[in-house]
Amino acid sequence: MEPIVTIDKTGKVYMPTSLRDYFSIHEGDKFKIVEQKGNIVFIRHAPTCQACNDDTDVKKVNKTFLCGECRDSVIKTLVEEHEQKSGETRTKK
Numbered sequence: 001m002e003p004i005v006t007i008d009k010t011g012k013v014y015m016p017t018s019l020r021d022y023f024s025i026h027e028g029d030k031f032k033i034v035e036q037k038g039n040i041v042f043i044r045h046a047p048t049c050q051a052c053n054d055d056t057d058v059k060k061v062n063k064t065f066l067c068g069e070c071r072d073s074v075i076k077t078l079v080e081e082h083e084q085k086s087g088e089t090r091t092k093k
């Protein structure tokens with residue numbers, strides 16, 4: 001038998017635990033809803049990089065989603081800043 005989901009009066013979709021476990025769906029997961037041949041289809045919405053909008057290798061850093069390239073760019077900038085500051089400290093002495 002096909003699993004059944006229920007919509008409550010506020011529009012929330014109730015999906016049974018067995019179904020969420022089967023599809024590895026967790027609280028807060030986001031889905032795009034599309035129509036395909038008259039059917040409603042939930043498509044898992046992958047997070048995109050908040051800096052460049054790319055969707056490859058996106059990870060959450062604090063509260064921001066960043067792709068690998070942008071994470072590398074942030075690290076490079078921080079290292080350069082750190083090296084600049086430690087260079088300034090050395091010249092002050």
Ligand SMILES: [Zn+2]
Nearest residue numbers: 049052067070
């Ligand atoms: Zn990015």
